[in-house]
Amino acid sequence: MQSILQTAKELLLPALRPGGTAADFTMGNGHDTLFLSQALPEGKVWAFDIQPAALKATKSLLKQNGAGDHVQLILDSHSNLDRYIKEPLDAGMFNLGYLPWADKTVTTRRETTLEAVDKALSLLRVGGVLVIVVYPGHEEGRLEGEALQQKLSGLDPKRFDVLLHRLIHVPDCPYILAVERRK
Numbered sequence: 251m252q253s254i255l256q257t258a259k260e261l262l263l264p265a266l267r268p269g270g271t272a273a274d275f276t277m278g279n280g281h282d283t284l285f286l287s288q289a290l291p292e293g294k295v296w297a298f299d300i301q302p303a304a305l306k307a308t309k310s311l312l313k314q315n316g317a318g319d320h321v322q323l324i325l326d327s328h329s330n331l332d333r334y335i336k337e338p339l340d341a342g343m344f345n346l347g348y349l350p351w352a353d354k355t356v357t358t359r360r361e362t363t364l365e366a367v368d369k370a371l372s373l374l375r376v377g378g379v380l381v382i383v384v385y386p387g388h389e390e391g392r393l394e395g396e397a398l399q400q401k402l403s404g405l406d407p408k409r410f411d412v413l414l415h416r417l418i419h420v421p422d423c424p425y426i427l428a429v430e431r432r433k
């Protein structure tokens with residue numbers, strides 16, 4: 251079976267259209283930002299992280315790949331996304347948790363993640379997709395996933411489709427929550 255991150259990217263692809271807007275809400279080392287910038291060459295990509303090192307790593311990755319002219323890197327919490335993104339959103343990616351090999355205490359947290367997801371959902375255009383990768387193998391990640399499932403399972407089915415993609419026999423394995431805004 252293909253990796254969770256590959257599946258996450260494939261869920262986002264159909265929502266991207268030339269001239270549209272996408273956001274990487276957890277920039278980290280910039281791999282998802284690079285993916286979005288390459289998949290959306292004519293459009294706008296926003297990327298958020300609270301760690302200056304993430305912006306540095308992402309800037310360098312984009313440069314190495316000759317990408318990034320249309321990418322805006324923001325040093326701020328994704329919970330403040332509405333201060334920056336004013337246009338409808340075609341696709342958004344949350345790759346939660348912490349950066350491997352870095353400070354594990356700098357992890358995404360329920361309160362800010364829920365606020366950011368709420369705000370991102372309100373910006374999602376019809377046909378737009380939000381993909382959230384959850385890491386339940388650590389305590390905050392497990393609680394974050396549970397809170398997200400509770401929130402997203404309450405969305406109006408007339409307005410949103412919500413998908414849970416999970417290996418049900420490996421409880422600690424990362425999983426995907428994806429939301430598509432319906433017509």
Ligand SMILES: C[S@@+](CC[C@H](N)C(=O)[O-])C[C@H]1O[C@@H](n2cnc3c(N)ncnc32)[C@H](O)[C@@H]1O
Nearest residue numbers: 276277278279280281282299300327328357358
């Ligand atoms: C699993 S990593 C993301 C991996 C990244 N997408 C990549 O391709 O390398 C999670 C990232 O979320 C960031 N983060 C944590 N809390 C955040 C917040 N409130 N707003 C934005 N980013 C946050 C962390 O600093 C970390 O870099």
